[in-house]
Amino acid sequence: MQALTNKAQAVNRKPMTLLERLYLINIIKGMLITFSHMFKKQPTIRYPEQKREFSPVFRGLHVLNRDEEGRERCTACGLCAVACPAEAITMEAAERVEGEEQLYREEKYAAKYEINMLRCIFCGLCEDACPKDAIYLSETFAPANYTRKGFIYGKSDLLIPNPLTEASAFAEAKGVEA
Amino acid sequence: MTILALDWGFIIEKLIMIAIIVFASLGIALYTTFGERKVAAILQDRPGPSRAGPFGLLQPLADGLKLIMKEEIIPNAANKWLFILGPGLAMTASLMSCAVIPWGSAVDVFGRHVELQIADVNIGILYVFAVVSMGVYGIMIGGWASNNKFSLMSALRAASQAISYELAMGLALIALLMTTGTLSLKTIVEQQVQGHWWNVVYQPLGFLIFFITAMAECNRTPFDLPEAENELNFGYHQEYSSMKLGFYLFAEYINMIMSSAIMACMYFGGYDLPFFNEASVAPNIAALIGVGTLLIKIVLFIFLFMWIRWTIPRFRYDQLMGLGWKTLIPLALFNMLLTGAVILAKL
Numbered sequence: 247m248q249a250l251t252n253k254a255q256a257v258n259r260k261p262m263t264l265l266e267r268l269y270l271i272n273i274i275k276g277m278l279i280t281f282s283h284m285f286k287k288q289p290t291i292r293y294p295e296q297k298r299e300f301s302p303v304f305r306g307l308h309v310l311n312r313d314e315e316g317r318e319r320c321t322a323c324g325l326c327a328v329a330c331p332a333e334a335i336t337m338e339a340a341e342r343v344e345g346e347e348q349l350y351r352e353e354k355y356a357a358k359y360e361i362n363m364l365r366c367i368f369c370g371l372c373e374d375a376c377p378k379d380a381i382y383l384s385e386t387f388a389p390a391n392y393t394r395k396g397f398i399y400g401k402s403d404l405l406i407p408n409p410l411t412e413a414s415a416f417a418e419a420k421g422v423e424a
Numbered sequence: 425m426t427i428l429a430l431d432w433g434f435i436i437e438k439l440i441m442i443a444i445i446v447f448a449s450l451g452i453a454l455y456t457t458f459g460e461r462k463v464a465a466i467l468q469d470r471p472g473p474s475r476a477g478p479f480g481l482l483q484p485l486a487d488g489l490k491l492i493m494k495e496e497i498i499p500n501a502a503n504k505w506l507f508i509l510g511p512g513l514a515m516t517a518s519l520m521s522c523a524v525i526p527w528g529s530a531v532d533v534f535g536r537h538v539e540l541q542i543a544d545v546n547i548g549i550l551y552v553f554a555v556v557s558m559g560v561y562g563i564m565i566g567g568w569a570s571n572n573k574f575s576l577m578s579a580l581r582a583a584s585q586a587i588s589y590e591l592a593m594g595l596a597l598i599a600l601l602m603t604t605g606t607l608s609l610k611t612i613v614e615q616q617v618q619g620h621w622w623n624v625v626y627q628p629l630g631f632l633i634f635f636i637t638a639m640a641e642c643n644r645t646p647f648d649l650p651e652a653e654n655e656l657n658f659g660y661h662q663e664y665s666s667m668k669l670g671f672y673l674f675a676e677y678i679n680m681i682m683s684s685a686i687m688a689c690m691y692f693g694g695y696d697l698p699f700f701n702e703a704s705v706a707p708n709i710a711a712l713i714g715v716g717t718l719l720i721k722i723v724l725f726i727f728l729f730m731w732i733r734w735t736i737p738r739f740r741y742d743q744l745m746g747l748g749w750k751t752l753i754p755l756a757l758f759n760m761l762l763t764g765a766v767i768l769a770k771l
Binding site for chain 2: 264280283289
């Protein structure tokens with residue numbers, strides 16, 4: 247039979263010589279290799295103190311955005327929910343009433359906005375679909391939780407801090423993405 | 425008035441020394457486990473245990489506490505007494521071998537001349553051999569009493585391995601004893617202190633064989649077939665939990681320390697610090713320097729054990745037997761004949 251490549255090598259079944267049967271030379275070679283590893287740089291990242299930098303295109307937990315005056319941008323149009331391939335987003339819309347102008351940017355807002363982080367595949371299509379620049383994916387990931395319910399993130403978990411009243415928290419949540 | 429015609433000071437002195445040596449061995453063994461993990465980690469480009477205490481130094485204490493707090497389980501089908509006897513025997517045997525190791529020359533405390541050795545028996549090496557051979561009973565009994573087929577396999581392996589390698593070890597040692605002419609470890613060390621060279625210069629092949637067989641006797645990788653994790657599920661200590669398991673693991677480390685000490689004494693001059701004139705300092709200080717020297721030699725040997733463990737994989741069973749019977753024993757015999765011929769030629 248013709249060989250497909252010329253890479254094949256016949257197995258060497260020669261009995262070992264006395265020196266090889268003593269294993270010593272090869273063991274010393276191996277020991278020198280392991281010894282050289284003592285002086286190599288450890289790639290370890292000591293996690294809680296040190297954290298690995300995410301790539302700039304990392305897509306993590308969702309954030310519901312506010313505008314410069316601290317008003318929620320979301321108008322509960324539902325485009326993100328439609329765009330979501332995992333059907334992770336649900337929302338309920340409500341109409342803004344008199345006196346809530348500083349809370350919501352437009353006449354309609356999301357009274358309830360939930361993302362199931364167990365369903366979410368962090369594809370970022372909601373971010374693309376949003377016409378109001380109200381949702382984007384941040385650079386953190388969903389932490390572990392004890393219950394499945396804990397992974398359904400409501401508005402209180404998703405909404406970015408108010409830039410007027412909690413400026414530092416806002417800047418932190420905004421992160422590099424800004 | 426004397427209560428008995430006994431030198432009570434002598435007994436107290438020996439009791440204190442026994443206590444010191446036993447607890448020191450336990451402490452060193454505790455930190456050898458830590459050293460093992462650190463060495464393994466560094467050789468594999470990892471940081472190793474670093475969470476408990478500064479540099480992870482409290483890790484062995486945490487491990488020990490964990491082992492003690494675990495539930496003691498004795499399997500229903502196990503032979504209860506032998507099951508308990510196994511780890512006890514392993515531990516006793518490994519601790520007993522430290523009785524004849526000369527840890528240093530001698531110190532003068534409170535007007536007493538204290539030899540830094542528990543017992544200078546004139547058959548020291550034979551005693552060590554007897555005790556080390558008993559150590560395998562710990563494994564055999566534990567493996568057999570567990571009533572588990574993996575444990576039984578492992579016990580069989582341990583026994584056959586011990587028999588094969590003790591033979592080569594003994595033969596390697598005979599060559600050394602032919603040059604020293606004594607079985608007492610103290611005398612062997614003193615000869616090296618007084619003489620120009622350490623015994624390893626006269627017996628390089630003998631040392632190599634002794635080192636390999638010592639590794640096999642300690643059940644260290646590459647000879648850890650009795651506890652082969654991936655084929656025997658930890659072998660003889662599979663059914664063990666809590667401190668009984670801890671005893672087995674501890675016994676392995678104490679064995680390692682003791683075999684390092686014996687190798688240091690027999691081949692590497694024991695407490696002899698080379699290029700250092702002991703007479704130039706006070707005798708007590710010289711003795712302490714000697715103890716430190718021996719400890720450093722032991723640590724170096726332990727590092728060598730670990731270095732080998734984390735470099736090479738385990739032998740296959742037939743390779744193990746082949747190495748023992750077909751390579752080491754003929755080599756040891758050859759070494760013995762060679763030594764004998766040289767001694768004859770010198771006469």
